[in-house]
Every structure is written in C-alpha cells, then in structure tokens.
Amino acid sequence: xxxKPKVLTHVPIEDDLMESICEVAEVDQLIITAPRSELxxxxxxxxxxxxxxxxxxxxxxxxxxxxLKVISTTSVGYDPFDIPEATKHGVVVCNTPGVLTAAVANLxxxxxxxxxxxLFEYExxxxxxxxxxxxxxxxxxTDIQGKILGVIGFGRIGxxxxxxxxxxxxxxxxxxxxxxxxxxxxESEYRSLNELLADADxxxxxxxxxxxxxxxxxxxxxxxxxxxxxxxxxxxxxxxxQVALTKALQSNQIAGAAxxxxxxxxxxxxxxxxxxxxxxxxxxIGTATKETRRAxxxxxxKNLIAVxxxxxxxxxxxxxxxx
Numbered sequence: 331x332x333x334k335p336k337v338l339t340h341v342p343i344e345d346d347l348m349e350s351i352c353e354v355a356e357v358d359q360l361i362i363t364a365p366r367s368e369l370x371x372x373x374x375x376x377x378x379x380x381x382x383x384x385x386x387x388x389x390x391x392x393x394x395x396x397x398l399k400v401i402s403t404t405s406v407g408y409d410p411f412d413i414p415e416a417t418k419h420g421v422v423v424c425n426t427p428g429v430l431t432a433a434v435a436n437l438x439x440x441x442x443x444x445x446x447x448x449l450f451e452y453e454x455x456x457x458x459x460x461x462x463x464x465x466x467x468x469x470x471x472t473d474i475q476g477k478i479l480g481v482i483g484f485g486r487i488g489x490x491x492x493x494x495x496x497x498x499x500x501x502x503x504x505x506x507x508x509x510x511x512x513x514x515x516x517e518s519e520y521r522s523l524n525e526l527l528a529d530a531d532x533x534x535x536x537x538x539x540x541x542x543x544x545x546x547x548x549x550x551x552x553x554x555x556x557x558x559x560x561x562x563x564x565x566x567x568x569x570x571x572q573v574a575l576t577k578a579l580q581s582n583q584i585a586g587a588a589x590x591x592x593x594x595x596x597x598x599x600x601x602x603x604x605x606x607x608x609x610x611x612x613x614x615i616g617t618a619t620k621e622t623r624r625a626x627x628x629x630x631x632k633n634l635i636a637v638x639x640x641x642x643x644x645x646x647x648x649x650x651x652x653x
Contacts, residue, residue: 335377335638336397340369340385341404344624347631351380354639370394378402378638380630387411392419400637404630405617406430407566409539413648423647424633428486429625434536434616435490438564441588441610442479442495442532445560447471450610475499480530482506482523482546483537483565489515491534503530506537527554532562539566549574555584564616567591576603590616 337355339348341362351357360372362382369385373395380402385391387401392415401411402424416423444450451468455461479495481488484506492502493516502518504511505526511518523546527533533555537543547561548571555561561584563570572593578584586608592601595614603609617623633643642652 335399336375337634337638338372338376338379340364340379340381341627343380343404343627343631347627350631351635354635373398378634380404380634383407383410385410387416387423389415392416392421395419395421400424400634400643402630402634402637402643404623404626406626407539408647409566411647417648417651420651422637422643422649422651424630424637424643425645425647426626426629426633427645429629430617430622431486431490433619433622434487434564435494437590437612437616438487438491438534438536438562439494441562441564441590442474442534442560444610445532445562445586445588446474446477451607474532476501477531478503478529480505480521480526480533481518482526482533482535484508484511484515484518485536487565488534488536491536492516492518500532507542523551524554527551528556530559531556532560534562535565535569537565537569539568544568545571547571547575549577552578552583557582558585560585561587562589563587564590567593567595572603576606579603579606579608582608586610588612590614 334354334356336358337351338358338360340360358372360369375397376395377397378400379398383403383405387410398421400422401416404426406425406427408423408425411423413423448468448471455468477500479500480503481492482505484504488504492504496502496516503521503526504518505521505523509520521529546569552574575587579587588610590612591614604611617626629644633645636643
C-alpha cells in the first residue's frame with residue numbers, strides 16, 4: 331500500500347522523465363491511441379494526468395475523475411480543455427508556454443520568406459526539369475524590406491516574430507485584445523484589427539483560440555486585405571474560416587497563404603485548399619524540432635510534479651484554483 335499520489339501518463343515520455351514522476355507518485359500508463367472509454371475508466375482514482383490536446387477534457391472527463399488535481403499538457407495550446415469546468419472541479423490546467431517560442435517564430439519567418447520569394451514554386455520548377463528545359467520560370471518574388479508585417483496576437487511568439495522581422499527591415503504593426511503591450515515588448519505600432527488587415531503586406535496570426543477568436547479571419551476580414559497581401563497562420567486552425575480563405579485564394583482576393591494549422595486536423599484528403607497554387611501547407615510542425623519537443627515534455631512533467639507535491643507549477647492556465 332502506498333500513500334503516494336497517483337498519476338496517469340497518456341503521452342509517451344523519455345525514461346528519465348518517467349523516473350522523475352515515479353519518485354513522487356504511483357504511475358499508470360495508457361497508450362496515446364487508447365480509446366476514450368479506456369481513458370475514462372483509468373481516470374477514476376488519479377490525482378494528475380499528463381496528456382496532449384488530442385484529448386477532450388469536458389464535463390464527462392471531469393466527472394470521471396473525482397480525485398483529479400492537475401491536467402498537464404505537453405503543449406502551449408489548451409483549447410480542447412473546458413477551463414471553466416476544470417476550475418469548477420478544482421483542477422489546475424498546466425501548459426508549456428515559452429519553450430516553443432523560438433521554434434514557432436522560426437517557422438513563421440520561414441513561411442514569410444517562402445511566400446515572398448515563391449520558393450515552393452521555384453523548387454519544383456527545377457526538380458521537374460523546367461530549368462533544364464528552359465521552360466518559363468515562375469513569377470518573380472518580392473523583397474520583404476520595407477514591407478509591412480501585421481502581427482495579430484502580441485504575446486511571446488508575436489513579439490519574437492516582430493523583433494526578428496524588424497531587424498530584417500520590415501515595418502511592423504500589432505493587434506491584440508489589449509492595446510498596451512508589456513514593457514519588454516519591441517517597439518511597434520498598434521492598430522485595430524481592420525486597420526491592420528488593410529495596411530499589412532503580410533498578416534501573421536499568433537493569438538489563442540477561444541470563443542471570441544474563432545473565425546476571427548473570415549470573408550469580411552479577407553476582403554479588407556490587399557490583393558498583394560499574404561496570410562500566415564502558425565497558431566490555431568479555427569482562427570481562420572477555411573472555406574472563406576479557400577474562396578479568397580481561388581479568386582485572388584489575397585496573393586497567398588501559408589498554413590501550419592487547419593480547421594480540421596488531420597484534414598480530409600480531397601480538401602480543395604490543397605489544389606491551389608498560391609498556398610503552402612505544413613502538418614502542424616511549429617514545434618517539431620527534437621529540442622523543442624523535449625523541452626515541452628520536460629516542462630509538462632515539472633508542472634505535473636509541482637502540483638501533486640503541493641507546489642506552484644511553472645505555467646498554469648487557471649492559477650486561481652491553487653488559491
């Protein structure tokens with residue numbers, strides 16, 4: 331018989347991280363592909379769970395876990411978790427901000443350059459033999475120097491992208507639910523959402539997903555953008571109305587888009603957006619480096635251990651639960 335708290339791991343982690351949990355808790359493991367019914371049964375007597383946002387934490391989830399004190403996710407995003415319901419049940423939700431800032435900023439900047447320089451048109455032109463056969467080359471790209479970058483969501487990642495692109499010669503604008511940035515934020519010009527969309531040559535999304543931000547970029551917003559402008563989304567797929575974006579790209583309402591996230595993931599195979607020549611898509615790889623994913627798992631484990639041992643976690647979404 332043990333007095334240790336009980337933890338369920340529902341995501342693969344390295345042996346050394348598992349050992350650190352085992353030092354303070356009794357651990358059960360459930361494979362990430364296990365059906366939800368198995369998860370709900372496994373929750374009945376656990377104090378903490380380590381998982382990913384693939385899991386929907388709703389009323390059913392919390393009702394199945396009467397002893398639960400902490401959900402620790404190996405991600406910065408937590409939109410599949412019902413935070414008010416978690417708070418109601420006294421469950422603190424922890425995530426992993428900060429450790430992925432550089433990786434997502436890197437992909438955002440790579441996407442901006444790929445769109446501006448038309449890299450994904452020139453590369454297959456060479457690979458298919460077009461250059462060798464002296465076929466007509468793709469259209470010329472555009473410089474980013476002097477262009478306007480509009481950043482929607484001026485948190486860690488939005489600020490990192492802003493600072494880097496300013497160093498590369500771009501003028502930057504920002505928009506967020508607040509209109510006064512943190513004192514450490516880089517100097518940039520605030521705009522309302524509509525003003526930013528109308529002025530920017532590149533619009534990059536870096537905001538959280540919630541009820542107020544879902545489809546924040548829809549038909550009306552896309553109509554405000556310049557026909558020469560590009561949209562980049564490395565944040566959350568449902569921030570953008572994908573049907574409206576597809577129509578805007580088909581009609582050349584905007585010049586193009588780069589998406590690391592989609593409304594439905596994984597997408598249906600015949601989604602029309604993949605047939606368009608003015609879009610590049612990636613399979614949600616914003617954090618897909620060995621170093622970043624390891625750092626996310628480390629932080630998630632530290633958060634989990636902190637809560638079940640009565641300490642303050644490094645990152646929590648609803649810290650009011652901790653009193």
